[in-house]
Amino acid sequence: MAEPVWITGIGLVSCLGEGPEAHAAALAGASPVVDEESFAPFPVHPLPALNLDRQIPKKGDQRQMEPWQRLGTYAAGLAIDHAGARGLVADMHLVVAAGGGERDIGLDEAITAELATLPPAEAAARLNERLANGLRPTLFLAQLSNLLAGNISIVHGVTGSSRTFMGEEAAAADAVRITAARLAEGRGGIALVGGAYVAARWDMLLLYAASGGLLRGAWAPMAERGEAGLVMGSVAAFLVLETASHARARGATGLAVLTGIATGAARRRGEDSAEASAAGLAARLPLRPGATVISGASGAAAATAAEARFLAGLPAPGPMVRSAESLGHSVEAAFPANLALATLVVQAGAPQALATGFGVWRGEALALVEPVA
Amino acid sequence: MKDRNHLGRHVVAVTGIGLVTPLGFGVAESWAGLLAGRSGIRRISRFPTEHLRTTIAGEVTLPEEMGREPFTSPERVERMAALAAEEAVAGAGIGAPGRFPGPLFLGMPPVEVEWPQRLVFARQAEAGAALRYSDLIAAASGQQALFENCLFGGIGERLADRFGTSGAPISLTTACATGASSIQLGVEAIQRGEAQAALCIGAEGSVQPEALIRFSLLSALSTRNDEPPRASRPFEKTREGFVMSEGAAALVLESLESARARGATVLGLILGAGERADSFHRTRSNPDGGAIIGAMRAAITDAGLEPGQIDYVNAHGTGTPENDKMETLGMRAVFGDSPPPISSNKSMIGHTLSAAGAIEAVFSLLTIRDQRLPPTINHEAPDPAIPLDVVPNVARDAKVARVLSNSFGFGGQNVCLVVGAAP
Incomplete structure (x- = not known):
């Protein structure tokens, strides 16, 4: 259950x-x-x-x-x-x-500069020496x-x-x-x-x-x-x-209900497109017209265009927030951040909010949140 | 046996296994070497070892890298994972070629741009002593293959493509418990009814200078360089560190119900999994052993068993003074005054890090299949502080129906599995 x-x-x-x-x-x-x-x-x-x-x-x-x-x-x-x-x-x-x-950026730069001019065999031995003496154990x-x-x-x-x-x-x-x-x-x-x-x-x-x-x-x-x-x-x-x-x-307040979450990974070639993958995920969620969209578009051209095509195929999506425009693209933090923003939207009164995720290279994800009844 | 366990969850069967270890390619060669007490530890041949405190490892050299530059870690991990998965999927006879009917869980090490690549970019940049990262970036820009190779999701995506697994591939790390975590995630997906089958892999390919030096600087590695096969000495008095090693294991997991329905041969069961995180220190366990003991007990409880029903323990047994002491404490706490025999595969194959939990789960299944305990080799001077039957030096027959396999990681991530005989 x-x-x-x-x-x-x-x-x-x-x-x-x-x-x-x-x-x-x-x-x-x-x-x-x-x-x-x-x-x-x-x-x-x-x-x-x-x-x-x-x-x-x-x-x-x-x-x-x-x-x-x-x-x-x-x-x-x-x-x-x-x-x-x-x-x-x-x-x-x-x-x-x-x-x-x-x-350690400084160490990388110093070693790379030094080794670039050495013959390969000499460079390999020198790499060991520089790393063994230069890397901080912690x-x-x-x-x-x-x-x-x-x-x-x-x-x-x-x-x-x-x-x-x-x-x-x-x-x-x-x-x-x-x-x-x-x-x-x-x-x-x-x-x-x-x-x-x-x-x-x-x-x-x-x-x-x-x-x-x-x-x-x-x-x-x-x-x-x-x-x-x-x-x-x-x-x-x-x-x-x-x-x-x-x-x-424990008497804790729910900020929002996580109504559903679905993930997929299209190969992003031919018919196996990111937008088709996301549409398949959306079909598994009880999405209603007018849901606020917290967009996971990163700015990477292909994935961002795929997301736009996916959203265009949704029946009557609500207002959209492009979080990467104000926060930048934050890879592993991006989807949780969008889910957090979706929660804030619901707290502010929206009946439903959809967080999307379109990975720069791979990965599609959707999560839906609603107010706690 | 019923299709549901004591908690009402699907019973999880193993129907395919695959291995790559320093003892050989494939399950048969690796297991034969292990039962024979052979060591896979040798002098490092992949790169020069001047200035290194440790010059030995359990390297796995792939046939296709003979006579060329060694693979980078992500390339090696991907190839070894694919080899192990091919063996496991073929053995299971599941799905169709390129269409595995379930998700992929891949335990692997973190990967990144490596020194050979940095040096290529540096030579192209011709910036001399003033070289900066921005120069490397200028040379690397637009190298899509490098990008896809070094993304954390890259290996999983390519394996998912190759084997046709369903859904998003999950790549994960819990340090030295990684391989066990990948199995645990597969078990949970099947128990939840989210999948009928899962492809679970643990793979490691990090024997390269920087990774070796990082471990060396933590004083974690054996420096017994003169006698490589004798360097890994778990539970022995003169142990002084682990030996870095490489390999991969793959397991095809299925609900017992679906394995039976398709008439598959069941190799064994994953009866339980338990985990507990430690909050004490980045590389050391809490001296009270709480998290280790908690993980062992949780796995046994999850399996619906009592400690007395465990016949043998496949040790984490790294050969560091600290781990083996703590694992002994855990054994005594969980099993009391008469713990079951325990042996460490790492005495022969070294510490395969991200692969270890998966490789050792496969060895645990084989232990049950053959009713034979693999030894802990290099057991010359017993440690009086370790009052355990470590199956010293030679394999022996035993009645084994249930094995507890331990995996304890840096960062306090501990995972234990209970592996059982086929019904």
């Missing part, structure tokens, strides 16, 4: 600030905060100033992390606080959608993808279970889907799920530049970006999901 799953806490951080109030601005089409200088020619949406001590009180813990893990751990704490669930962490389940952690743990979840366990005491999904946007959508499915079937009463992304990173820009999809030069609205339309944004989004009975029993 499937139990209803509520969203009872949101931890949201982006260039617009932290918390629900700061993000009401995103829903109203706030002008984005953009840094066009630091990573030129690529504009990025930077992080706001965070008082890390509020969520990660031990300096020793902060030192054991790089910015990505700190950001995620911080937002996870915001979500736990928002749900009033500090006392429930021991049995709280955790699924994190993770990317790779920060590399950096490895600060880089490991599953250590965002590990740090959430250590800092916040979340120990019910811990899983880390990898696979960009889709990983986060499946993290939410599987977390909700486990709760609905009675595997636990409360869970924390989400992801984080730091845009101000040369190593990640290298990966996304390889796709040829990053916007260069001045920031522009998505409609004016052309083929290379990705602007990366620093975002962290965690949600506390809870069965309705678990929330009621």
Whole structure:
């Protein structure tokens, strides 16, 4: 017997600030905060100033992390606080959608510059020497993808279970889907799920530049970006999901009901298109005309166009919010952030909100939220 | 046996298995090597080892990389995962070629752009000593193949395409428990009725300089370089670290009901899975062993069993002083004064990291099939602090119906599986 799953806490951080109030601005089409200088020619949406001590009180813990893990751990704490669930962490389940952690950029540059001019055999031996002497031992743990979840366990005491999904946007959508499915079937009463992304990173820009999809030069609205339309944004989004009975029993308020979530992965060739995949997912959700759409369009040209075709095929969709326009595209954080925004829309009175996810390369996802009856 | 378990959930059967290990390609070669007590640990041949504290590993060199530059980790992981999956799917006789009737769960290591690629871009950039990331980026721009190769979802997508699995492929990591987590996710999908079958893979291919050095800097690796086959010494007094290794395992899981309906041969059952996260430290367990004990007990409870019904434990058994001490504590806490025998496959194949939980689940099934316990080799000086029957040095026959397989990860992620005989 499937139990209803509520969203009872949101931890949201982006260039617009932290918390629900700061993000009401995103829903109203706030002008984005953009840094066009630091990573030129690529504009990025930077992080706001965070008082890390509020969520990660031990300096020793902060030192054991790089910015990505700190950001995620911080937002996870915001979500736990928002749900009033500090006392429930021991049995709280955790699924994190993770990317790779920060590399030591200075060391990479120095080694690469030196080795580029050496004969291959000599370069290989020198690489060993430079890495063995140059890598900070603690950096490895600060880089490991599953250590965002590990740090959430250590800092916040979340120990019910811990899983880390990898696979960009889709990983986060499946993290939410599987977390909700486990709760609905009675595997636990409360869970924390989400992801984080730091845009101000040369190593990640290298990966996304390889796709040829990053916007260069001045920031522009998505409609004016052309083929290379990705602007990366620093975002962290965690949600506390809870069965309705678990929330009621402790007197917690549901922010929204997660009415349905569906994910897919089209091969994106021929008939197996992203829009057909998403249309198939939509058919599994009780979507009504007029639902507000929190769009997961990233700005990557092909996926963004596919999403537009999908939305055009929906019967009478309601108002649309292009979150990537104000927050930037935040990969593993994007879908949880859109789901958080959808929750805020429902809180503000909308009868239904649909969060979409269209991965830059692969992955389609839809989630539907409604007010708690 | 009924099709539903004590919790009313679908019973999950294993109908196909595949392996790639340092002992060989395929289930037969790997299992024969393991029962013979053979070590797959050798001197590293893939790259020069000057300036390295550890120069040994359990490398898996693929036939197609002979006489060429070694594969990067994502390329190696994908190929080994595909080999193991081909063996498992063929053995299960399930679906049609390129049409596997269920989802893919892929346990794998994080991947990224690697040094050989960085150096190619640096040479193209010709920026000299002033080289910056922006120069590398200029050279890398538009290299779609690199992008798709290094995305975390890339390997899963290509495997999903190749095997025709349904839905979104799930790639995951829980450090050294990854392989067990991939099986657990498949078990849950079948128990929920979300799928009738699942393809669960754990794969690891990270023997390259930077990964080795990172582990080395944590003082996690054995430095017994002079005698590679004797370097991995789980539960032994002179153990001083694990040996990095590579490999892959694949399991075809099905509901017992659907396996029977199509007349498939059932190799064994996944009776239970349990997990518990540790909040103590990034690389060390809480000294009270709470999370390890909790995961072991949760798996046994999930299987509807009592500890006394476990006949043998496939150890996490990495050979680090810390892990083996904590695992011993867990054994005594869960099983009391007369724990069942426990042995470590890692004494022979090393620590296959993201693949370990899946490889060891396959070995657990084979242990039951052949009623024979694989040994813990290199057991020369018993550790008085480890009062366990570790099946020292030679395999032996035993009556085994149920195996507990342990996986404990860096970052505190612990997963245990209970594997049982076919009904």
